[in-house]
Amino acid sequence: MTNEDGIGRPAMLRERLGSVGGHMTRRRAAVYRFLRGAWPHPTAEEIYLGVKEELPRISLATVYKNLEALVNCGLAVKVPAGDGAARYDLRTDHHYHSRCLQCGTMIDLEPAAEEILRNMVKAPSGFEVSHYRVEVLGCCEECGKR
Amino acid sequence: MTNEDGIGRPAMLRERLGSVGGHMTRRRAAVYRFLRGAWPHPTAEEIYLGVKEELPRISLATVYKNLEALVNCGLAVKVPAGDGAARYDLRTDHHYHSRCLQCGTMIDLEPAAEEILRNMVKAPSGFEVSHYRVEVLGCCEECGKR
DNA sequence: TCAAAAGCAATAACTGTTGTTGTTTTAATC
DNA sequence: GATTAAAACAACAACAGTTATTGCTTTTGA
Known part of the structure; x- marks a missing residue:
């Protein structure tokens, strides 16, 4: 996808995480990468299954924690679906x-x-x-x- | 509240329930009555606690089932809150x-x-x-x- | 009055999510 | 490059809100 826009650089993730006292880890990077590459608005479960193909030992709880970290540092947004699982989105500009x-x-x-x-x-x-x-x-x- | 508008008559509840193959029971009437008398938009839990004062043997699951019945027959609407418990509302005209x-x-x-x-x-x-x-x-x- | 249909309480189970534990990895400093 | 404190990790356990199941009771309609 957009690998030259700055948002996609690994450094971006590291920098953002650093600004809120977070670390850059292999799992976190994988979750972020999946979110960038996948279809829009996957659920935590879908992200888990996707990342698992790359890191088979990752747990669903870890995915949730990493998604929370991404949301906290402003790189992703959580979109509650009303019923069922929430969905996650890389876009952070305000939209519906x-x-x-x-x-x-x-x-x-x-x-x-x-x-x-x-x-x-x-x-x-x-x-x-x-x-x-x-x-x-x-x-x-x-x-x-x- | 509005006790003379027809909506509040017990017959109304019975009639509506009957139209979708539902029965009129003491618990169901109590849930409905609470919903009419309570503050707007209580949660299932709050309704449960309220009705319990009148019918101490009622269970939370029964409250959920009765709320579902009321929603099915169009007397109430379920308003998912995004995060946390859904809320229930007697008004059925469309609003936000x-x-x-x-x-x-x-x-x-x-x-x-x-x-x-x-x-x-x-x-x-x-x-x-x-x-x-x-x-x-x-x-x-x-x-x-x- | 009586049978069928629906409701009931009391669970158990389920889904989505978060907290806890002790271990491992990371980043910052030496 | 080695050291160390902070954070993330996996593997759970636990949680909240909700739904399904069970066998018994009430209601309805004939």
Whole structure:
């Protein structure tokens, strides 16, 4: 994929981890690499199975811990799916997702203007808005064919 | 609350349940009654504890089953919270919620025009939109004071 | 009143996730 | 390059929220 954009350099991962007091390890690098190479929005389980092909001795708990580390240092985001397993995403710029109610597939949406949201839904008085979450639920193309 | 609007009549519950092949039982009525009388958006656990004061022998699993029955017959909606326990709501007209990231409190938002959403976020091609989900995340008034 | 259908409590089990343990690896310093 | 403290590791155990299973009880509808 994008190996020359800086984001992909191993040094990037090391640097980011270092900035939050984290170490760079072989497993962590593998989780990160998988996240970069895989289809978008894999679940922790899927990441585990993928990384396992390279490092057969890795455990699911370790994958969870490493994903947490990546989220903490800002290299990934965790996207809770409402029902079922959360999904992980390398993109960290703010955007929304569509989610297939049958297979759970998530697809990125173009980032929406928060200004529109702010006007559209009025928060209760005294409520300090941190961010919005928008999801488009429905049936993806694949599932629609069946 | 609204005891004269028809929605609150016991007959309403019986009728709705009957229409989907469900029975009217003392526990089910108690769960429903609690949901009507309680604060908005309680969790299954909270409902369990509340109903338990009236029916001490009820179990959490029964509460879940009864909530499921109420959701199935359209009298309640289940609102997954992303993280933590789902919450239940008697209102069935379509609307959105704000959610406090500290205490989990949910507050109804005025229903937003779906048309705006449709224009704002464009679903991927081939994706058949079932509905939208909008959440305002942040800090509620109570938590903000601390 | 009576049989069939559904609900019930009490579990056990399940999924997704996090905490704990003692051991190994890493990065920073010498 | 050797040393050492901090962190990550595997292998669990445990957790929360939820669902499935069981054999018994209640409700419904005839």
